[in-house]
Amino acid sequence: MADASPGGKKRIVFLGPPNSGKGTQAATLAESLGIPAISTGEMLRSAVGSGTELGERVKDIMESGQLVDDDTMADVIRARLAADDAVGGFLLDGYPRTTAQVETLRQILVERVDTLDDVVLIDAPDEVLSQRARKRLRQDGRKDDHEDVVRERLEVYRRQTEPLIEIYDKEGLLRRIDGDQAIEEVGRQVAAAVGES
Ligand code: AMP
Numbered sequence: 627m628a629d630a631s632p633g634g635k636k637r638i639v640f641l642g643p644p645n646s647g648k649g650t651q652a653a654t655l656a657e658s659l660g661i662p663a664i665s666t667g668e669m670l671r672s673a674v675g676s677g678t679e680l681g682e683r684v685k686d687i688m689e690s691g692q693l694v695d696d697d698t699m700a701d702v703i704r705a706r707l708a709a710d711d712a713v714g715g716f717l718l719d720g721y722p723r724t725t726a727q728v729e730t731l732r733q734i735l736v737e738r739v740d741t742l743d744d745v746v747l748i749d750a751p752d753e754v755l756s757q758r759a760r761k762r763l764r765q766d767g768r769k770d771d772h773e774d775v776v777r778e779r780l781e782v783y784r785r786q787t788e789p790l791i792e793i794y795d796k797e798g799l800l801r802r803i804d805g806d807q808a809i810e811e812v813g814r815q816v817a818a819a820v821g822e823s
Pocket residue numbers: 644666667668670687688689691692693694695699719720721722723727779
């Protein structure tokens with residue numbers, strides 16, 4: 627579909643399991659495209675950190691590795707996408723994560739007479755993801771990242787988010803990238819997949 631937004635900026639979604647390298651690649655690509663990288667996980671962590679009403683509400687569920695409910699997330703993403711910096715284009719890192727969230731995003735885009743340009747999937751085998759998670763645990767000793775929570779996050783992804791791959795693939799939007807490669811190589815392939823190389 628033709629790019630209809632001012633300045634030709636893109637609307638991109640990043641999909642992928644925890645420890646796939648998705649967040650790093652999302653930030654790099656967004657920077658080079660001049661669009662905001664919107665990480666719902668970061669937004670929620672910051673709400674928890676500053677003790678807002680939203681933060682208090684989502685704290686426990688985040689620590690458990692489960693997903694925050696779709697209605698709460700709809701309010702969060704609606705407000706964020708209405709901000710000035712996201713009018714032209716945006717890169718979503720961590721939203722949508724359920725089929726209900728796909729519908730919410732679709733609705734928001736219909737309202738702004740916009741469409742998605744690309745859905746970038748960065749995936750890697752479970753063994754690779756678990757190994758990276760263990761390495762991170764050793765390095766930063768994050769106490770909200772116990773091994774059972776790491777496992778739970780991956781299971782939640784495979785169960786609730788992986789079905790989104792087929793939805794976006796059917797729409798011809800999916801760009802699959804092998805995340806089990808050097809960061810630089812993944813970066814090159816991501817850029818090429820969205821026509822930026
Ligand atoms: P992330 O940093 O993207 O892995 O997000 C950290 C946590 O925030 C997740 O494990 C969820 O509890 C919550 N979260 C972030 N984005 C969403 C979303 N789109 N839907 C539901 N929960 C989310």
